[in-house]
């Protein structure tokens with residue numbers, strides 16, 4: 001399966017003949033938002049680590065390459081896909097080699113603490129990731145400075161060191177940022193003394209990273225009210241860990257089932273990590289059957305009900321679920337309202353949905369009650385979706401990971417033919433997605449591209 005997925009390249013083109021309900025079973029493996037970070041954590045150890053349930057996605061390839069450039073031996077078991085990461089010969093990498101990864105992903109910024117701990121310095125390329133807002137790294141750099149790091153901006157990235165070592169700190173985040181919380185965890189575990197983080201993010205992927213670090217020997221207490229206390233230790237060992245499953249991929253398939261009038265069993269979907277999504281799915285009129293091995297998502301027939309929805313940090317409605325679900329909302333009878341409070345610019349993908357027949361109006365106002373950083377700031381961050389509207393095929397270029405997958409869902413639900421260019425972006429977070437679409441009965445052709 002993995003070998004054939006290699007055919008999907010950045011410039012690949014998918015021609016989709018829509019209107020077929022997606023039916024069958026897909027399997028989701030480890031979370032894109034945990035696996036690369038657990039790989040980075042391996043750098044903190046003084047012995048090899050073993051990571052299980054690793055998906056074949058591009059973010060894993062990128063972090064593999066970055067770790068290898070730093071002397072970490074990364075081996076993939078050909079049968080299971082499990083990774084063994086041996087950091088015992090970690091070394092400084094050539095800046096030019098690192099810079100070749102500029103714009104690839106958001107993970108490199110998380111190498112700062114682990115690299116300083118293991119080799120004393122870090123060169124970090126400019127970040128990539130989805131263009132769904134400005135996505136600054138000011139919290140990361142503030143946090144690192146509070147630990148005693150010295151940050152120098154340079155063309156193409158930053159260089160960072162800690163001439164007097166990294167020391168525990170009392171830190172308060174202005175917003176519960178996932179990445180900045182992980183930055184603190186990955187830096188504090190081997191910093192001297194105690195770190196107290198207030199305003200922490202508490203997403204399931206962060207809790208899984210805490211579990212990884214605890215296996216390595218870290219002392220981390222997750223207290224209530226978004227406070228995490230870390231007692232630094234001088235050394236960490238390796239870990240053996242099975243990554244939690246990808247709740248965002250699972251939610252994407254769930255939305256695809258609803259939008260196409262289909263029925264998909266998502267093996268590996270975890271109820272515990274998706275409770276907020278499952279409540280919304282049920283209110284919308286989606287069918288659910290929660291089982292030990294996964295969750296069946298289906299369109300039960302009849303009309304879907306419109307919703308008022310706000311994205312938020314965990315335990316709120318995850319922003320990465322928003323884009324695929326909006327496609328399903330175009331098929332609800334009446335007016336739905338979605339207020340995006342995590343990213344200021346996550347509705348750009350709706351332009352293509354409009355060309356496919358959806359009625360979606362974007363607004364600058366906060367159409368919701370969650371206190372939001374974007375009101376009065378001219379960002380089109382609320383959407384009003386009027387349905388149900390039949391969708392028809394269109395051509396589109398994949399804009400980003402979730403936006404691109406949402407366009408695919410719309411094309412699969414639409415009557416007629418759609419042509420999607422640049423579909424390789426979707427490999428950043430969805431493994432084997434063309435094989436999975438084929439197994440669900442989708443009708444499409446793939447042109448491989450360069």
Ligand SMILES: CC(=O)N[C@H]1[C@@H](OP(=O)(O)OP(=O)(O)OC[C@H]2O[C@@H](n3ccc(=O)[nH]c3=O)[C@H](O)[C@@H]2O)O[C@H](CO)[C@@H](O)[C@@H]1O
Pocket residue numbers: 032033034106107133134135136137138139140141175176177178179180201203319320342343344
């Ligand atoms: C690889 C990964 O795990 N990506 C996830 C991670 O992204 P990521 O970790 O980048 O997201 P954050 O939680 O940090 O970002 C949330 C908000 O904080 C802002 N911010 C963040 C850092 C900073 O230094 N300054 C700043 O202003 C961002 O612009 C954004 O508006 O969490 C997001 C929120 O659940 C998810 O959508 C992404 O899928």
Ligand SMILES: C=C(OP(=O)(O)O)C(=O)O
Pocket residue numbers: 032105106128129130132248320401402429
């Ligand atoms: C925004 C996302 O990812 P990243 O932070 O890697 O860009 C996402 O997975 O939807």
